[in-house]
Amino acid sequence: MRKEVDSIIQLFPDLEEEIDDLFQIDENFRDMCSDYMLCRSMVLERKNDRNINREEFADMEVLQRSLEEEIRVQLNIKK
Amino acid sequence: MPENVAGKHILPNYSKQEILEELDRILSSDLFSRSSVLSNFLKFIVEETLASRTDSLKEYIIAVNGLGKSANFNPQTNATIRINAGRLRRLLHTYYLEAGMTDPIKIEVIKGSYVPVFRSHIITSKADIQGKSDSPSNTKANTYSRSKLTLAILPFRNLLPSDEYQFFVDGFGEELTRIFSNSEEIAVVAHFSTLKYATHIEDIRIVGADLGVHYVIVGSVKRSATKIRVNVGLVETMNGMQIWSKDYSHDLQKDKTIDIQDQINDDVFALLSGQYGLIINDTVRLVGGEMKQDLQTFDAILWFNLTQITHSEADCILCRKALEKALLKDPNNVMCLIILGDLNLFTYSLGYKTVEDPIAEALKLLDKALSIAPASQFGNITRGWANVYLGKKNEAIEALDYSMQLGPLSPSIKSTLGFAYNCIGEYKRGLVLLKEALNLNPYCPWWCYLGFYFAYYQNGEYEEALHYTQKMKASEDVYIIPLLIAAAKGQLGLILDSKPEVALLNEKFPEILANLKLYLSSFLLDETLVDNIIFSAKKTGVNIT
Numbered sequence: 113m114r115k116e117v118d119s120i121i122q123l124f125p126d127l128e129e130e131i132d133d134l135f136q137i138d139e140n141f142r143d144m145c146s147d148y149m150l151c152r153s154m155v156l157e158r159k160n161d162r163n164i165n166r167e168e169f170a171d172m173e174v175l176q177r178s179l180e181e182e183i184r185v186q187l188n189i190k191k
Numbered sequence: 192m193p194e195n196v197a198g199k200h201i202l203p204n205y206s207k208q209e210i211l212e213e214l215d216r217i218l219s220s221d222l223f224s225r226s227s228v229l230s231n232f233l234k235f236i237v238e239e240t241l242a243s244r245t246d247s248l249k250e251y252i253i254a255v256n257g258l259g260k261s262a263n264f265n266p267q268t269n270a271t272i273r274i275n276a277g278r279l280r281r282l283l284h285t286y287y288l289e290a291g292m293t294d295p296i297k298i299e300v301i302k303g304s305y306v307p308v309f310r311s312h313i314i315t316s317k318a319d320i321q322g323k324s325d326s327p328s329n330t331k332a333n334t335y336s337r338s339k340l341t342l343a344i345l346p347f348r349n350l351l352p353s354d355e356y357q358f359f360v361d362g363f364g365e366e367l368t369r370i371f372s373n374s375e376e377i378a379v380v381a382h383f384s385t386l387k388y389a390t391h392i393e394d395i396r397i398v399g400a401d402l403g404v405h406y407v408i409v410g411s412v413k414r415s416a417t418k419i420r421v422n423v424g425l426v427e428t429m430n431g432m433q434i435w436s437k438d439y440s441h442d443l444q445k446d447k448t449i450d451i452q453d454q455i456n457d458d459v460f461a462l463l464s465g466q467y468g469l470i471i472n473d474t475v476r477l478v479g480g481e482m483k484q485d486l487q488t489f490d491a492i493l494w495f496n497l498t499q500i501t502h503s504e505a506d507c508i509l510c511r512k513a514l515e516k517a518l519l520k521d522p523n524n525v526m527c528l529i530i531l532g533d534l535n536l537f538t539y540s541l542g543y544k545t546v547e548d549p550i551a552e553a554l555k556l557l558d559k560a561l562s563i564a565p566a567s568q569f570g571n572i573t574r575g576w577a578n579v580y581l582g583k584k585n586e587a588i589e590a591l592d593y594s595m596q597l598g599p600l601s602p603s604i605k606s607t608l609g610f611a612y613n614c615i616g617e618y619k620r621g622l623v624l625l626k627e628a629l630n631l632n633p634y635c636p637w638w639c640y641l642g643f644y645f646a647y648y649q650n651g652e653y654e655e656a657l658h659y660t661q662k663m664k665a666s667e668d669v670y671i672i673p674l675l676i677a678a679a680k681g682q683l684g685l686i687l688d689s690k691p692e693v694a695l696l697n698e699k700f701p702e703i704l705a706n707l708k709l710y711l712s713s714f715l716l717d718e719t720l721v722d723n724i725i726f727s728a729k730k731t732g733v734n735i736t
Contacts, residue, residue, distance in 0.1 A: 137350065
């Protein structure tokens with residue numbers, strides 16, 4: 113769990129306190145962060161793949177950005 | 192999939208067409224129109240479910256048939272469907288907090304399944320949530336449709352860095368529910384019915400509608416290096432407004448956590464419960480306006496709570512009508528039987544118009560109430576009062592003593608008992624209880640100070656007694672306040688100073704003054720006290736025959 117929090121803090125370094133707070137009390141936020149980590153690992157995996165399915169990869173990048181945006185919105189509400 | 196299996200997900204009261212209309216409302220919203228992926232996802236799973244094809248709701252089928260992915264989509268290496276399901280779940284949650292707040296049906300995607308669930312959305316109109324309606328009578332019916340105020344204690348939030356004190360956090364919900372379940376004025380929702388809100392954070396208005404409660408108690412636990420901090424709040428669910436909160440800070444000692452919890456819980460109960468606790472006070476304030484005249488929807492018990500504050504003759508008459516009406520509908524309503532009995536007794540001692548034989552009538556009502564609920568604390572206290580009116584001191588003390596064993600002693604119970612003991616002539620016990628009540632909740636009604644007055648007056652402490660009359664704020668219909676001011680001033684030799692009270696008494700209450708001993712002796716069993724009050728009041732010029 114700490115690993116996921118740290119990764120999200122890396123993404124939004126100015127919002128460490130808000131991330132810590134939300135992680136403790138908001139199940140939706142924890143889910144959101146887990147989804148983001150999963151999506152990011154899929155994107156990273158495919159970046160090194162020679163036989164990459166470009167369409168699938170593009171979809172995943174869009175999804176990663178959507179999740180980033182979702183997290184940002186939650187953090188701004190908290191802020 | 193057979194039709195009946197799919198049917199499990201469809202509400203019996205809603206047709207497929209109505210669910211499709213709800214789907215359309217969601218997809219037309221701003222939130223969903225921004226995401227074609229989530230809109231297509233939701234559309235596909237809802238339509239498949241309505242077509243009884245829930246077996247097809249697997250990741251691969253959703254990806255290929257629902258979201259147009261290629262046929263070589265591999266759910267083992269591609270988690271986008273799982274991730275989008277989570278996004279969809281969260282977006283639906285947001286939708287129902289905002290644009291979909293008034294929708295009659297709620298579509299949900301539960302964790303661990305792609306089959307949507309269709310639920311009745313309990314809040315049926317925005318007006319219900321906001322406490323507003325075009326029709327005033329509608330608002331009233333929605334607000335006070337129950338005979339009792341209802342309360343839920345939500346699980347407290349653990350804001351501690353670890354789970355070490357989880358037992359402490361969990362204990363609040365359970366203990367407060369147990370303590371409030373002893374309250375006769377407030378019905379409390381079972382702790383287990385609220386547990387889902389520990390992880391599922393909802394708008395309080397939705398929680399209120401979901402649990403059917405007027406108020407919720409919320410709280411959180413935090414800590415610093417040496418202190419543990421507990422924040423407790425009371426929220427009114429119709430408009431989601433926080434009406435009270437308090438921070439408790441204690442030294443962090445693990446072996447004392449239960450003691451800390453007991454202290455906090457007792458304080459919360461003392462402040463919020465009882466006839467003049469914050470919950471009823473808040474409700475009376477809310478209903479004191481335009482609803483006051485509408486007996487159709489007004490809650491008889493709340494009328495009683497209002498009369499406990501004002502004691503005006505008009506409020507007492509309206510309260511009686513409301514109670515009689517409530518008892519016509521439900522003749523075995525214990526609370527209504529008891530408070531109508533109590534109303535008969537105190538309206539008699541105040542010299543108000545009442546039933547022909549108020550004491551006999553009160554006894555009849557109390558007998559019936561206590562035959563249904565012999566362990567009613569309020570019932571036994573009122574039985575004690577009835578014995579006071581009958582002049583039976585020992586029986587009165589017995590009933591009052593017994594009532595103390597029947598439930599927690601909230602400030603309103605303590606003050607009622609303290610007042611009663613002082614009226615009987617048991618001043619020492621009465622004064623202790625009154626002081627305790629006042630310490631727990633300083634917002635006590637005027638008759639508490641009346642109890643103090645009797646104790647100090649009989650002890651010759653007339654200045655102290657006079658001091659308490661300044662705190663008595665009741666309707667101008669109440670003769671006893673100017674009478675007691677005049678009596679205390681008479682004892683202190685302040686004859687000129689007592690002119691306003693004397694003039695008021697002589698002008699407004701000649702009938703009561705003609706039978707003053709009878710009225711005072713109806714609830715004061717200490718004959719010396721009654722004689723002293725009459726003697727001193729006479730000295731100031733009050734026309735007592």
